[in-house]
Amino acid sequence: MSVFLAIVLLSLNVGRSGGAIKPVVTFTPNWGNILYLDDVTLTCDVPSTAPEEPRTYHWYKDKRPIPGDQQTLHIIESLGRDSGDYQCQTIGGDISDPVFLNVTERYVLLQRLPSLIYEGDPLTLRCHHHRFCKAINPKFYKDDQEIKPSGSDSTFHIPNITRSQSGRYKCTKQIQPCYTPNVQELSDESFISVKELFSPPEIKVPPSRVIEGDEMTVRCDTRLDPLRGGTKLHFAFYKDGWTVRGYDVSDTYRVPSSQLEDSGKYTCEVRTRSDTVRKRSDGLYIQIYELFSSPQIKVPPSRVIEGGEMMVRCDTRRDPLRGGTELHFAFYRDGRTVRGYDVSDTYRVPSSQLEDSGKYTCAVRMTSDTVRKMSDGIYIQIYELFSPLKIKVTPSRVIERDEMTVRCDTRLDPLRGGTELHFAFYRDGRTVRGYDVSDTYRVPSSQLENSGNYTCEVRTRSDTVRKRSDGLYIQIYELFSPPEIKVTPSRVIKGGEMTVRCDTRLDPLRGGTVLHFAFYRDGRTVRGYDVSDTYRVPSSQPEDSGNYTCEVRMRSDSVRKMSDELYIQIHELFSPPEIKVTPSRVIEGDEMTVRCDTRLDPLRGGTELHFAFCRDGRTVRGYNVSDTYRVPSSQLEDSGNYTCEVRTASDTVRKMSDGLYIQIHDYKMQNIIRLGISGFVLSAAVCFIYFHNKW
Structure with missing residues (x-):
């Protein structure tokens, strides 16, 4: 099937008359104009959408029936009378549109397709000559301009014709008619109009x-x-x-x-x-x-102070034709949602705080969320109602018993100068003064326990704004250091002078302060308050040993401090004397030596001691450096209870030994006893030998 036929079938208008389908008449070869004596076959094409079944065809020329009941109609050696409009029809179907066949009696014919030419169609022209003539050198022209030079091919093809290619086409050939040997150049021409397939869009x-x-x-x-x-x-x-x-x-x-x-x-x-x-x-x-204009953040008042109400408005204008459109608004601060979508275009903060400062944006959308717009950002600064708090203390160096003034310093915003503020003070996290309009906390007489980390807190009367200061450590310095007991010498020996000192240091700024000192032993006063920091014992005795403390106070008794205890031991200059006698059994006439035995403290080994001896309370030898009392020949009357007494040369230390009874034994009685014992022993020995031999 030719290209033309394919296009015709695609562009077929299907007409229905009682359900029939309109056929199409096509030519083979597919030329609408032919030379006399050319053969041509007409075909009655029925679209493929019709049911496949045997058909009977009817043919018409110039609307008159002609012989033929087949799908094809053959015209052999056509003549001029075969020119005309041809149609076909199937039984029960519509008649086709007429197709004109033009039979021309000439030697050269410019052939073209029988149908209309549309832009985009392929166009083929044929320079056809009479079958009984010889022809050479076909040429093609458009509007008298040669478009294809002479050659052996008698066709000219345009694969995709445009409307600009409409025009007068002509072809020439050198023809030798059958009745003469002469060669002549003959031509034929035709105007080809390219129709618009579709209008400009x-x-x-x-x-x-x-x-x-x-x-x-x-x-x-x-x-x-x-x-x-x-x-x-x-x-x-x-x-x-x-x-x-x-x-x-x-x-x-x-x-x-x-x-x-x-x-x-x-x-x-x-x-x-x-x-x-x-x-x-x-x-x-x-x-x-725009359904609505790009939103814009607006905030009244222009200066927002903490604690005040802040209103952020998302301002937009609807298109007048869509004034009833419902819009939803959302608000963001620094990219985070502060209020989700709602019909209200206003975001309210009843009591704005510093942390509400930030870059605010708002988004507007339709209920269906088909349109959504975001505003540009606007930075909203929440100004302080009052400045950050700062603890200040007077004096800068506080010494115990000073009056201390702690101030919570802040400045109100100039536009809110009449705002009433309340102040509270804390030490180490505990309240030392509750809320009050005064910004000052006073301690009339500061003590060491008033030292600590101080903070203050300020709030408005309505408590919509509250701020706390950073901590400030306030040190209450001692007027004088805790007293410490010191003793001289470090080892006190009985009889020696003992000096007990209550050691403390006054603050350098208060060096002229008069202090009073008191001393205690085992909790009892040994010296009352006096300006001297020293307690002296000219000749210490064992009973002076004990736990010593001292107390220091100001003259006004506004500061008083007690030292820790210090145990002071009064060591013996020499040990308690002890009577010793040699020999241990004294017989009348023997030399008897009585010794007053004692040991000096090693640190006082050079101390001179004097010794005295008594018998039955009466002096038998007065004080002397010798610790020995000798009786060259003891008599019975030398028996008795002996004691000795030791003292220092200055008599600051004196000690008495315990008594020792010394018995002087009688010499005669001693001999009788000795003879008696010897006789008894001898008699016992003789009896033993006798009885032993007898047994």
């Missing part, structure tokens, strides 16, 4: 005013030639030169929810499926109007 958009969020329909409007109504066209759409939808059979580009960025210069392009014809529309600028 035009962009159309309803509605005429598109508001963001609306569905926008952009249509690429064109009209196909009625005889080619079945041609498939493809459409593409562009915005500002960029493709927004590629080729598709739909002539419509839809934007379900148009946005401002969809505004632009739109064009569309139409082409055939085979892309043999392509046309682009003129541009049409489509403006997408």
Whole structure:
């Protein structure tokens, strides 16, 4: 089947009369004009959509029936009378449209397709000559301009014709007619008009005013030639030169929810499926109007002070044609949501705080969320109602018993100078003074326990703003250091002078302060308050040993401190004396030596001691450096209770030994006892020998 036939079948208009289908008449070969004596076959083509069944055909020429009941009609060696309009019909079907066959009596004929030529169609021209003539050197011209030089090919082909190629076409051939040997150049010409397949496309958009969020329909409007109504066209759409939808059979580009960025210069392009014809529309600028204007953050008052109410408004204007559209508003600070979507365009902070400062933005959207807009950011500064607090103390160096003034320093915003503030003070996290209008905490007589980390807190009367200061460590310095007992010498020996000192250090700034000192032993006063820090014992005795403490106070007794205890031991200068006698059994006439035994303290080994001896309370030898009392020949009357006494040369230490009874034994009695004992022993020995021998 020829190309022409294929196009005819694609562009077939199917007419129905009682359910019949209109056939189409085609030529083989497919030329609408032929030379006399040429053969041609006419075919009655029925579209393939008809049921496959045997058919009977009827043929007509110039609307009159002609012989033939087959699908094809053969014309052999056509003549001029065979020219005319041919139609065919099946039984029960519609009659076809007429197709004109032109039989010409000449030697050269420019043949073309029998149907109309549309842009995009292939065009084939044939320079045909009479079958009984010889011909050479065919040439083709358009509007008298040669378009194909001479050669052996008698056809000229344009694969994809355009409307600009409409014009007067001519072909020439050198012909030698059969009746003469002469060669002559003959020609034929025909005007070929290329019809428009479809009109130039035009962009159309309803509605005429598109508001963001609306569905926008952009249509690429064109009209196909009625005889080619079945041609498939493809459409593409562009915005500002960029493709927004590629080729598709739909002539419509839809934007379900148009946005401002969809505004632009739109064009569309139409082409055939085979892309043999392509046309682009003129541009049409489509403006997408705002449903509502870009939101803008507004905040009254212009200066927001902490504790005050802050109102942030998301300001926008609706399109007058859409005034009833419900909008939802959301607010953000530094990119974080502070209030989600709501119909109110205002975000309220009843009592603004410093942490409410930040970059605020708002977003507006439709209920359906098809349109959403974000405002530019605006930095909102929450100004302090009063400045950060600072602890200040007077004096800068506080010494115990001083009056200490702690001040909570702050400055009110000039626009809020009349605001009443309340102040509270804390030490180490515990309240030392509750809220009060005074910014000062006073300690009339500071003590060491008033030292600590001080903070203060300030709040408004309504408690909408509250601030706490950083901590300040306040040290209460001692007027004088805790007293410490010191003793001289470090080892006190009985009889020696003992000096006990209550050691303390006055603060350098208070060096002229008069202190009074008191001393205690085992909790009992040994010396009352006096300006001297020293307690002296000229001759210490063992009973002076004990736990010593001292107490220091100011003259006004506003500061008083007690030392830790110190145990002071009074060591013996020499040990208690002890009577010793040699020999241990003294017999009348023996020399008897009585010794007063004692040990000096090692640190006082050079101390001179004097010794005296008594018998039965009476002095038998007065004080002397010798610790020994000798009786060269003891008598019975020397028996008695002996004691000795030791003292230092200065008599500051004196000690008496315990008594020792010394018995002087009688010499005669001693001999009698000795003889008696000897006789008893001898008698016992004799008896033992006698009885032993007898047994």
